[in-house]
Amino acid sequence: MRDPERTRKRLLQAGFREVYRSGFRSASIDTILAATNVTKGALYYHFDSKEDLGHAIVEEIIAKLPQDNWLRPLQRGKNPIDALIGIVQATSVRPEDVKGGCPLVNLAQEMSPLDEQFRKRLVTIFNAWHEGIATALRRGQSQGTVRRDLVPEDTAGFLIAMYEGYALLAKNAQDAKVWNVGIRNIVGWLRSLRAPRQLRRGERRLMAKGRVVKQRQ
Amino acid sequence: MRDPERTRKRLLQAGFREVYRSGFRSASIDTILAATNVTKGALYYHFDSKEDLGHAIVEEIIAKLPQDNWLRPLQRGKNPIDALIGIVQATSVRPEDVKGGCPLVNLAQEMSPLDEQFRKRLVTIFNAWHEGIATALRRGQSQGTVRRDLVPEDTAGFLIAMYEGYALLAKNAQDAKVWNVGIRNIVGWLRSLRAPRQLRRGERRLMAKGRVVKQRQ
DNA sequence: AATAACATACATACTGGTCGGTATGTTAAG
DNA sequence: CTTAACATACCGACCAGTATGTATGTTATT
Numbered sequence: 001m002r003d004p005e006r007t008r009k010r011l012l013q014a015g016f017r018e019v020y021r022s023g024f025r026s027a028s029i030d031t032i033l034a035a036t037n038v039t040k041g042a043l044y045y046h047f048d049s050k051e052d053l054g055h056a057i058v059e060e061i062i063a064k065l066p067q068d069n070w071l072r073p074l075q076r077g078k079n080p081i082d083a084l085i086g087i088v089q090a091t092s093v094r095p096e097d098v099k100g101g102c103p104l105v106n107l108a109q110e111m112s113p114l115d116e117q118f119r120k121r122l123v124t125i126f127n128a129w130h131e132g133i134a135t136a137l138r139r140g141q142s143q144g145t146v147r148r149d150l151v152p153e154d155t156a157g158f159l160i161a162m163y164e165g166y167a168l169l170a171k172n173a174q175d176a177k178v179w180n181v182g183i184r185n186i187v188g189w190l191r192s193l194r195a196p197r198q199l200r201r202g203e204r205r206l207m208a209k210g211r212v213v214k215q216r217q
Numbered sequence: 218m219r220d221p222e223r224t225r226k227r228l229l230q231a232g233f234r235e236v237y238r239s240g241f242r243s244a245s246i247d248t249i250l251a252a253t254n255v256t257k258g259a260l261y262y263h264f265d266s267k268e269d270l271g272h273a274i275v276e277e278i279i280a281k282l283p284q285d286n287w288l289r290p291l292q293r294g295k296n297p298i299d300a301l302i303g304i305v306q307a308t309s310v311r312p313e314d315v316k317g318g319c320p321l322v323n324l325a326q327e328m329s330p331l332d333e334q335f336r337k338r339l340v341t342i343f344n345a346w347h348e349g350i351a352t353a354l355r356r357g358q359s360q361g362t363v364r365r366d367l368v369p370e371d372t373a374g375f376l377i378a379m380y381e382g383y384a385l386l387a388k389n390a391q392d393a394k395v396w397n398v399g400i401r402n403i404v405g406w407l408r409s410l411r412a413p414r415q416l417r418r419g420e421r422r423l424m425a426k427g428r429v430v431k432q433r434q
Numbered sequence: 435a436a437t438a439a440c441a442t443a444c445a446t447a448c449t450g451g452t453c454g455g456t457a458t459g460t461t462a463a464g
Numbered sequence: 465c466t467t468a469a470c471a472t473a474c475c476g477a478c479c480a481g482t483a484t485g486t487a488t489g490t491t492a493t494t
Contacts, residue, residue: 108389165382
């Protein structure tokens, strides 16, 4: 009958949904309890406070999102550009998702200026996301599938900024068209990161001696 | 002694600050009153409700921000690319501003999924911002300072998404460096929008007959 | 195997505080 | 004298958190 692990996970899931819908500060403990048929005593047995629950939601649920949706596909795929294009195009255009926005961004937007403990946890997630993309791009550069003149860290940050920026615009507009335009533009930009076809692994690029131009994307 | 107009404006200003700090739902009427030395009776004489105050803040304060910081400089300047670069580089890097983020985005992020009245007002502001940039780019195209192969609307949306995306990353990181990298990348991209030097007003571009390539930025 | 002792995993009822909003009163201006 | 522009006191709702109680499962002892 008793299954504390399951109780905890259900609280985390319901908590995530409630926080996603309402934001952390407006999330109601009572709503989470009603959604799970768990009582207050049980919740406060598993978590010290609402903040503690929030931190657990960030670490155990939100942190998995970029891991599952970005980093894992990036590791599997051979060509990082193709993988990134696939990832971006695979983003949900369901009205509820467009309307809700990105859970990671929502929380960061709300809590980062207010609470250092939240912020640090969110920074960790952003960094992992950023680093994962940069690493994939570096791999692509050594494979010869990604242009060698771009700085992987900058390019990764650029992509994340664009992606989240368009997500916000679409969320506000509540219009799938806005999001589709965004995807098209991001994909177009991603294609421009491909190394020219004639350059392949091991080949040497013709350029002025010693002048490696670190160029913007 | 009595100055209802001034009272109203002070409430709007203090309300804006409080909403900027805390978000709309967590903004406390009592905090606004304490900041202004206005009493509750006075506030509810000028505004029907907290929502009504919020709408007034959006329309009378937040709407002015892109107008003042983007559209006016864009109208004055001759070359829209130079103007945009100047605007982006002029963005405040003061820690409090980086930490606080963009007021327009903050509100949109919080309220758009929850309240249609807020959302519509914010959409209007975004549209004006977007349209202002697109118009300036079109002007630049006919002047010969902006590449003719790009779609002004798409380019404007791209810029806004990038700008807000980097603002968010910097807000979360609370690091001016992140914001500076963002500015550098945005400016680099903006430079790529310039028409090639040899093309000037009235000149004809050499290209395959009738094939006008509508290209991504 | 039986059971005492204990810790785990909940359940219920309640508290203090904050919130937006209002009813009613008061004062300044014309 | 009227009314616009406030001021004060208060209300009910909600909220996170807690005090206290209880049932279930585990372990130790004999």
